Amino acid sequence: MLAKRIIPCLDVKDGMTVKGVNFVNFREAGDAVELGKAYSDQGADELVYLDITASHEGRKTFVDLVRRVAANISIPFTVGGGINELKDVDRLLNAGADKVSINSAALRNPHLIEEISTHFGSQVCVVAIDAKLEDNGTWMCYLNGGRIPTDRDLFGWAKEAQDRGAGEILFTSMSHDGVKEGYANDALARLADSLNIPVIASGGAGKMEHFKDTFVVGKADAALAASVFHFGEIKIPELKQYLKEQHITVRI
């Protein structure tokens, strides 16, 4: 049976990982390749590296990092951040990334999803969506790391992304991210019911139970987390053992 995936996410700036709390206030957490290797050795199923550098110089550093990750790590990894056009994708895949994650660029230019999936296959194209539960009960998508609201709703956009050729949806709930009280399982379950591509849950992990809940209640195919792993609050071998005891299929 296909295993539920545990995915540590590493936000990278100048080769070092940082983690934002509610998308601001960065704290430093360590060397990106070393950390990824450690997670891989502990049993992480995949890694996500997000480039949060804004400068051109930083982007080049990131491609070098992708090359080092590919050389050192024997599990699949996704890279994202600053991907605006096909040639960015080409550069990152050539450096050894298995998948790319596109976020704001896809909202601004949805055609980019088709371009990526046509050229490289839909399995390469992860569409990341940052959305927030608004006071009126709707889930709305945000641009630029959650800074700019849009008029697109989460479910409509996720469906459109799938129809345009996305291979996976990585949904981060801005309302849950950094709060450590669990994933946005209602919205996740609704996504799982309406889509036929895998959904990665992101934002809200604080305890091991949260992972179980997002697989069972949220029907997620994979769960992504950052700070609980970076700061050792949850250890991947213990998490997997716990999930196995909860009758969830995981790779041990």
Added chain:
Amino acid sequence: MDIVIIKYNAGNIYSVDYALKRLGVEAVVTADPELIRKADKVIFPGQGEAVTTMKYLRERHLDELICDLKQPVLGICLGLQLMCRFSEEGNTTCLGIFDTEVKKFMPERHEDKVPHMGWNTIYDCSSPLFKGIDSVNPYVYFVHSYYVPLNPYAITKTDYIVPFTSAIHKDNFYATQYHPEKSGKTGELILQNFLDL
């Protein structure tokens, strides 16, 4: 030992190269027929689409070359599919090393997502390629939309929607549907075992 990775218009060839480097082996990534022919071991990796890839191989006469190889050959993912007789992907005639067809996964329930992507187990492992793997049903990494049905060439099987053949062997030809280069320690063992054949 000369290891050659066949270079062609498929994605992710360098992942295999990196994986071999981690095992301390410097492979040559090439489409040069001479280098491929005289290598001790040949790896035929792949990620991509059957029609254009077969066309590419035929135009460069790599199709006949691969079929005639006598040293151990390891096909990976699309490499495995192209070593079969026929693929439903674009109804393509393939290399025909293995007399079996390649079929598209047909979802039966909403939960059956295609491509089959992620970590799944292999069972009935019957080949020196799996020597030293301590788990009976080890996890390996898959990304594919087409599969080889159960057949006598199977050296591992996997269940996804249907039971299917996840690795095949005949004479000097071996192939895995999964990606050993992305399958952590299990994958490293499979690659090492291939190098040790």
